[in-house]
Amino acid sequence: MLALGQDEIAKYPFLADAGQYLKEQGFTLEQFGTDPDLAPLIEKAYNRIHAACEGDPQSYKSDIIENQVSNTAALPREVFSFLLSIVLLKLTGIPTLAKRFALSEAMRAESYLEKDLKNISNGSNELPIRIIEDLFSITIKKHDDFFVMPISDYIKHSVYFHEREWKLINRHVENGQVFLTPHQTVRLVRKELGTYITSKILTGKKPSMIPGFEKFVNNLLSYSKKFSVSVVSTGEYPPCIKHAIEVLEKGENLPHSGRFMLATFLLSKGQSVDQIAPLFKNAPDYNERVTIYQLNHLAGTSGSGTQYSCPSCEKLRTQSLCFAIPECDNIITPLQFGKRTK
Numbered sequence: 001m002l003a004l005g006q007d008e009i010a011k012y013p014f015l016a017d018a019g020q021y022l023k024e025q026g027f028t029l030e031q032f033g034t035d036p037d038l039a040p041l042i043e044k045a046y047n048r049i050h051a052a053c054e055g056d057p058q059s060y061k062s063d064i065i066e067n068q069v070s071n072t073a074a075l076p077r078e079v080f081s082f083l084l085s086i087v088l089l090k091l092t093g094i095p096t097l098a099k100r101f102a103l104s105e106a107m108r109a110e111s112y113l114e115k116d117l118k119n120i121s122n123g124s125n126e127l128p129i130r131i132i133e134d135l136f137s138i139t140i141k142k143h144d145d146f147f148v149m150p151i152s153d154y155i156k157h158s159v160y161f162h163e164r165e166w167k168l169i170n171r172h173v174e175n176g177q178v179f180l181t182p183h184q185t186v187r188l189v190r191k192e193l194g195t196y197i198t199s200k201i202l203t204g205k206k207p208s209m210i211p212g213f214e215k216f217v218n219n220l221l222s223y224s225k226k227f228s229v230s231v232v233s234t235g236e237y238p239p240c241i242k243h244a245i246e247v248l249e250k251g252e253n254l255p256h257s258g259r260f261m262l263a264t265f266l267l268s269k270g271q272s273v274d275q276i277a278p279l280f281k282n283a284p285d286y287n288e289r290v291t292i293y294q295l296n297h298l299a300g301t302s303g304s305g306t307q308y309s310c311p312s313c314e315k316l317r318t319q320s321l322c323f324a325i326p327e328c329d330n331i332i333t334p335l336q337f338g339k340r341t342k
Contacts, residue, residue, distance in 0.1 A: 008062055008127055010075050011112040014105065014197045015131070022083065025076060029087060033081075033212020041077065044085035046216045052104030053097055064112075090206045090260035090326045091217045094224040096282050098201045099194075101342040103253070103284035106194035110186045117147065117182040135196060136189050147185045148177040159320075160191045163256065174242070191253065194284065203222035227281045238337035239323040240316055241265055251282040257311075259283075263298050264310040265334055273299055310335055 008018050022028070023119045032038045044061075051060035061184035063074035082105070116312040117129040119144060132138050138153045151173065158166045172179040180188065209217070237245075244262040247254045254262070259280070266276045280291050293302070314335050316322040331337055 007064075010078040011116075012109055012131065013079045014200055016079065022078060029079075032084060039212060041080050041187055042084055042088075042213060042216055044077065044081040045088055046219065048081050048085050049088060049097065049101050049220065052101045053223070053227075054106075055100075055106045055285060055290075057108060067265050086204065087207060087210070088213065088220060089201050090204060091128065091209060091213060092220040092224070093206070094220070095202070096221060096227045097224055099198055099203055099251045099284045100227075100286070102198040102201060103194045105197050106190050109193060110190055112185040114182045117185060132185070132189060136192055138189070139183065143179070144179075145281065146172075146179045146181060146216045148179055149185075151176055151178055154178040154188075155190070156181075157188050161255070185284070194253075227286070236330075236338050238328065238334040239325050240321055243323050244321075245279065248279055248282050251283050251284065255319075255321075260308075261311055261316060261321055261334070262299070263295055264308050267295075267299050267300055268310050268335055273301070322336050 009021075027038070032042055048060045051057050063078045083103065089101060113128050115130065116126070120126045120128065129140055129142070132140055136157065138149055138157065140147050140149045140153075151168070154171070155168060158168070164170060168178070241262060244254055244258050247258070248262075262279070263276060266279075267273075273292060276295055277288070277291050280286055296302040298308045310333060311319075313322060313324070313328070313331060316334070328337060331339075
């Protein structure tokens with residue numbers, strides 16, 4: 001277990017042993033539901049979840065100011081709000097909420113990690129480097145204004161990215177080491193950081209309902225209906241499109257290139273923006289306003305007025321989005337699926 005100072009516990013609460021921290025502070029979960037002085041922390045936790053699920057983490061009033069907890073009393077408030085958020089999510093039992101919360105917390109931690117990486121000196125082995133090394137098994141060192149890691153580590157963790165900039169050929173490489181900025185370094189592990197936080201939520205033991213928590217759990221259950229998805233029939237869809245829809249239905253993160261493929265395919269099939277938008281509700285980073293804007297842009301109803309085309313099968317293969325089956329019959333675009341065999 002990493003040794004954490006006060007600021008580090010507040011910034012990276014998922015690294016702390018939740019049960020041990022509560023015990024050390026002399027509190028039980030039951031106290032938060034019955035003690036009037038502690039009850040506001042449950043509401044703070046609820047707001048933290050709600051802000052994360054709305055895709056607006058800035059609306060959560062954090063007690064961390066300029067990378068430090070604002071005062072001594074702020075530390076337990078910040079940590080307790082995270083721990084109580086996990087309890088509420090466990091009691092609610094909605095994986096979509098847990099995954100959206102985990103992604104938001106991963107992005108919050110990412111911003112702190114980036115700032116902390118910028119502040120370390122060459123040769124030091126400070127906390128942000130140890131977090132990346134211990135959690136994700138990446139060997140990383142500071143080199144001037146950059147961070148370097150072995151090619152093998154980079155390839156292992158960049159496999160989640162399909163954008164051109166993350167291809168090894170487009171990276172600065174010397175002596176078997178890949179050079180990355182602090183931002184690129186932490187961005188590389190965002191998905192895995194989100195997975196780590198999600199596992200903290202989903203694998204923990206679900207407590208019995210705690211007096212004083214009921215109202216917030218019921219509110220979250222009602223709120224979660226916002227993210228229900230009407231399943232689109234995929235009977236005649238090619239496997240790449242089926243796979244994309246399945247990823248979204250499970251509440252997992254579909255890469256930008258996959259979302260582009262799915263949206264342009266469905267638009268080409270005559271579906272409207274209003275019909276397509278609900279498919280993305282389960283995405284951990286879903287933002288309704290941004291989704292509608294992007295779909296209208298792809299449909300050509302905003303911006304330049306150009307309607308974008310569905311990528312070719314060759315393009316999808318380079319982005320690891322192709323799941324060809326014999327029925328694909330050497331088609332050159334997903335839009336041809338089913339036509340040749342007919």
